[in-house]
Amino acid sequence: MSDDTIEFSDAIAQPGMGPPRGAIKLKLAMELSRWAGSAQSFRAFFPAPTKGEGSYHNVYTPLQIREARLRMMGIEQEPWRPIDLMPPIIYCRMAKGGVGKTTIAANIASCMAMQGHRVLMIDADPQASLTSMFGIDWTSEKIRHIGHALRDHEQGYPVIFDETIIRPIYPDGMLDLLASDITLANIESWLSTVMNREAVVERLFKAYVELWSAYDVIVIDSAPGSSQLSNALMYAAKRVLAVVMLDGQSIKAMEVLAHNIHELNRAYPDLKASVHLVANGFDARQTTCQASLEILRAAYPGMIDPCIIPRYASFARQVSLYSDAESGPILEREPNSPAAKAIIDLTRSLIGFFDVKLAEQIPVVPDSTRARRKG
Known part of the structure; x- marks a missing residue:
C-alpha cells in the first residue's frame, strides 16, 4: 500500500462484517465531501479491497470522509485542535x-x-x-x-x-x-x-x-x-x-x-x-x-x-x-x-x-x- 492511500477502517476491511454505523454510500459521500470530480477520481482516495474482501468501495465511514477532506486540502496528518480551546x-x-x-x-x-x-x-x-x-x-x-x-x-x-x-x-x-x-x-x-x-x-x-x-x-x-x-x-x-x-x-x-x-x-x-x-x-x-x-x-x-x-x-x-x-x-x-x-x-x-x-x-x-x- 502506498503512502498516498487512506486506509479503510477495520470494520470495512474485514469480510463478512456489515458496515459500521454512520457509513454512507458513494453518492452521499461525494456530496458531503463537496467532491466536484468524478466517482472514479473520488475512489482514488481509497485503496481497493483485496480480492475476496467484498464489494469495491461499498461505503465510506465518517473517519474516511475526514481523512479524504484533509487530503483534498493538502493536509497529510491530523491537525489536532489546541488542547486548551473549547470547540463551538x-x-x-x-x-x-x-x-x-x-x-x-x-x-x-x-x-x-x-x-x-x-x-x-x-x-x-x-x-x-x-x-x-x-x-x-x-x-x-x-x-x-x-x-x-x-x-x-x-x-x-x-x-x-x-x-x-x-x-x-x-x-x-x-x-x-x-x-x-x-x-x-x-x-x-x-x-x-x-x-x-x-x-x-x-x-x-x-x-x-x-x-x-x-x-x-x-x-x-x-x-x-x-x-x-x-x-x-x-x-x-x-x-x-x-x-x-x-x-x-x-x-x-x-x-x-x-x-x-x-x-x-x-x-x-x-x-x-x-x-x-x-x-x-x-x-x-x-x-x-x-x-x-x-x-x-x-x-x-x-x-x-x-x-x-x-x-x-x-x-x-x-x-x-x-x-x-x-x-x-x-x-x-x-x-x-x-x-x-x-x-x-x-x-x-x-x-x-x-x-x-x-x-x-x-x-x-x-x-x-x-x-x-x-x-
Missing part, C-alpha cells in the same frame, strides 16, 4: 416541547459527523429523547449523565469520562453521546444549593477542556421550558439555536425564550448571549405557516436561518415503534429522501454560522458567505 457549542433549546428540537439536534450532529467533523452530543433532557434516537434504552441501561458529571466536579471528585458516560455512536470517535435518563430531573434541587449556579457548566467545561477540545463541535439538546440547568447550559454556550415550529403556540414560546435570554444578559452584561432561529414544520398548503414565518421574520430580523425545514413524514419514522436499536436520524434511515436533503442544507448553513471547522486552522467553507477562510 450548538445549544438547541425552546420554551415548549414538540417543536422538533431533538430531531434537529440529532440530525445536524449526525450530518456533521458524516462530513468528517468530530462531534459530541450532550443529552440534557430528562426525557432522554436524543438518547433513544441513537438506540440506547435508558429505561434498562445504567446511565451516567451530565448531572452526575456536574455534581462530582462541584463536590471535588474527579469526573471519569469513560464509556459509561460518553458513549461511542459512530466508530473512531466521530460521533459520541453523553446520554441522559429521567434521573437528570433531580439535578434541579441540587443546583438550587450551588453558589453561582449559572456558571456550573462552564466550570466543568474549563476543568476538562482537554477532553472537549478533541471534538470539532458540541451539540446539546436541552429540555423544553426554563430551568436552572438550561440557564447554566446557555451561560456556557453563549449562543442558542432555537427551533420554532410554525404555529401560534411556538411563536409565543419563542417570546418566552427571548425574554429568558434578555434576563440572563441583564444579570451578566458581559455574557452577550444570542439566539439563532430554525423555522421547522413548514407546509405551503397551510396559510398559518406562511403567516407564522412572516411574524418571526418581523420580530427577529436577521436571526432566522435561511434554510426552512418543511414538514416531512420521514421525520416521524426516525424513532422505531418496536425497538430503540432500530431508531436513528434521517441520514441513516432515509438518506435519499427530501428530508435528508433539507438536513444537509441546514447543517451546512449552521457550520457557517457557528464557525465549525474540520480542524481548528482549517475553516470549512459551506454555501454561505458567513464562513471565513484564514490567510
Whole structure:
C-alpha cells in the first residue's frame, strides 16, 4: 500500500462484517465531501479491497470522509485542535416541547459527523429523547449523565469520562453521546444549593477542556421550558439555536425564550448571549405557516436561518415503534429522501454560522458567505 492511500477502517476491511454505523454510500459521500470530480477520481482516495474482501468501495465511514477532506486540502496528518480551546457549542433549546428540537439536534450532529467533523452530543433532557434516537434504552441501561458529571466536579471528585458516560455512536470517535435518563430531573434541587449556579457548566467545561477540545463541535439538546440547568447550559454556550415550529403556540414560546435570554444578559452584561432561529414544520398548503414565518421574520430580523425545514413524514419514522436499536436520524434511515436533503442544507448553513471547522486552522467553507477562510 502506498503512502498516498487512506486506509479503510477495520470494520470495512474485514469480510463478512456489515458496515459500521454512520457509513454512507458513494453518492452521499461525494456530496458531503463537496467532491466536484468524478466517482472514479473520488475512489482514488481509497485503496481497493483485496480480492475476496467484498464489494469495491461499498461505503465510506465518517473517519474516511475526514481523512479524504484533509487530503483534498493538502493536509497529510491530523491537525489536532489546541488542547486548551473549547470547540463551538450548538445549544438547541425552546420554551415548549414538540417543536422538533431533538430531531434537529440529532440530525445536524449526525450530518456533521458524516462530513468528517468530530462531534459530541450532550443529552440534557430528562426525557432522554436524543438518547433513544441513537438506540440506547435508558429505561434498562445504567446511565451516567451530565448531572452526575456536574455534581462530582462541584463536590471535588474527579469526573471519569469513560464509556459509561460518553458513549461511542459512530466508530473512531466521530460521533459520541453523553446520554441522559429521567434521573437528570433531580439535578434541579441540587443546583438550587450551588453558589453561582449559572456558571456550573462552564466550570466543568474549563476543568476538562482537554477532553472537549478533541471534538470539532458540541451539540446539546436541552429540555423544553426554563430551568436552572438550561440557564447554566446557555451561560456556557453563549449562543442558542432555537427551533420554532410554525404555529401560534411556538411563536409565543419563542417570546418566552427571548425574554429568558434578555434576563440572563441583564444579570451578566458581559455574557452577550444570542439566539439563532430554525423555522421547522413548514407546509405551503397551510396559510398559518406562511403567516407564522412572516411574524418571526418581523420580530427577529436577521436571526432566522435561511434554510426552512418543511414538514416531512420521514421525520416521524426516525424513532422505531418496536425497538430503540432500530431508531436513528434521517441520514441513516432515509438518506435519499427530501428530508435528508433539507438536513444537509441546514447543517451546512449552521457550520457557517457557528464557525465549525474540520480542524481548528482549517475553516470549512459551506454555501454561505458567513464562513471565513484564514490567510
